[in-house]
Amino acid sequence: MVPEASGDDGRDGVRLSDLLRVEKGFRLEEVGSRSTPGFAGGKAAGRTALRAGTEPFAELQERLFAESRFGGERSVLLVLQGMDTAGKGGIVRHVVGAADPQGVRHTAFKAPTSGERARGFLWRIRRALPEPGEIGVFDRSHYEDVLIARVQGLVPRATWVARFDSINAFEAEVAARGTTIVKVMLHLGRKEQRSRLTRRLGRPDKYWKYSPTDVDARLLWDDYQQAYQDALTRCSTDLAPWYVVPADRKWYARWAVQQLLLEHLQALDPQWPAAAFDVAAERARLAAT
């Protein structure tokens, strides 16, 4: 799955959105969580490549935002899913964090309140969608309603099964209104998760990120993998494909998500809006003040 490097930066020129996309016949268990598809270099090269992507990413985001000030309706939505410690927070800090906070709309979804549950599982999701020009980020999402809800048996089987179709219809609607949806599953290995949780238990400044329920979820690891397998294959559509990013190596996952965002933003190709005024006349008015 890892092609040869074709440049000094460890990249090989393959589009990550082709390489990591969930297609027919996809098997999660065949994805190596320590692999680095599309990147032949190591950690140092990965960090350099991430830094190199920061400026282009920030500029594309600003163009998208500028476009929206003049009637543009396009936006981007990054959906992040993964087991505990998979690195969702790190993606938000190190990848999305390079963009102007003004153009970012971040939502972390926790267990729904009873009021939220009463309104249907997509209600709170709709409210958090990005506005035109924004990059929306979902740290967890409506997919929890076919993951934890299924594995923990929070709803009957018929309920979560029906949600796959609801999700596909919802995402098609969101895409139609001009939102480019980028769904990323950070695929963490079971062993790597244990190391990360163990590290949290060794650092008092990380205790707040640890919960005994993290171990409870580990005991249901295979059930979660099966639930992911189904969600990934049932809901990877042309309008809203899933990408599976191996996540044992944080530097790789960050670079890969940045590339996925860059590729989608480059395809949108947002342009600086033309002047909606007479530039020479404005210069003259300004000079007179």
Add this chain to the structure above:
Amino acid sequence: MVPEASGDDGRDGVRLSDLLRVEKGFRLEEVGSRSTPGFAGGKAAGRTALRAGTEPFAELQERLFAESRFGGERSVLLVLQGMDTAGKGGIVRHVVGAADPQGVRHTAFKAPTSGERARGFLWRIRRALPEPGEIGVFDRSHYEDVLIARVQGLVPRATWVARFDSINAFEAEVAARGTTIVKVMLHLGRKEQRSRLTRRLGRPDKYWKYSPTDVDARLLWDDYQQAYQDALTRCSTDLAPWYVVPADRKWYARWAVQQLLLEHLQALDPQWPAAAFDVAAERARLAAT
């Protein structure tokens, strides 16, 4: 107004929240927009000092956020006001941008919609207040309702005059619920504004930030300064003081706002939450998985 430097970093040890605070007898016209109170160095030293503040700022923000996950109710609200091109956006990118997007709630207030106006000028402000653990940022705010609304005559005099008391009562209530309010007026000089607007007219990638109404507002410069003078003095309270930051030098304004945030966060002194579980027992459970 600029004391001698006492260290290599250009700082002089004075608290900026003392130095820049609007007190009784304050006169906006006496503040030099090119001055750099509390900082004796130049641009290079200013940038170095800003970089040095990034880590401490990000850590304090994370501690505040962590605290809120365990019942903490404290938050911070940065209110940014200033004439066009005063640098509000740059503060958001270069100062607030150092924090985890997860803990930042940014709102840019535009002209209110008719629906918003119908609900009273504070309605949309309340909805945008930071949640516990968050740093809220207002790019413009309820102060527009005593600035542009007054200068452009959008409401009768009696209406905007009554708003000073409404604002003070509102901010006292917000402070009482645990939000530390840091109100910053970026004080830009009239000449410097002309240079910045002229620069925008020379760069196609900046056209989108320019509007002919910017020149209209310049023609009412003195009216705006008077409106600021009144807002600053009528609404600088113990619970929600105003700070005036000279803004002709971007590097200074950014450093100064970072310092103001740091000083307030340091006073809050948020602590990493203690483990809400038995660390040794969890280690054993984890090792068994």
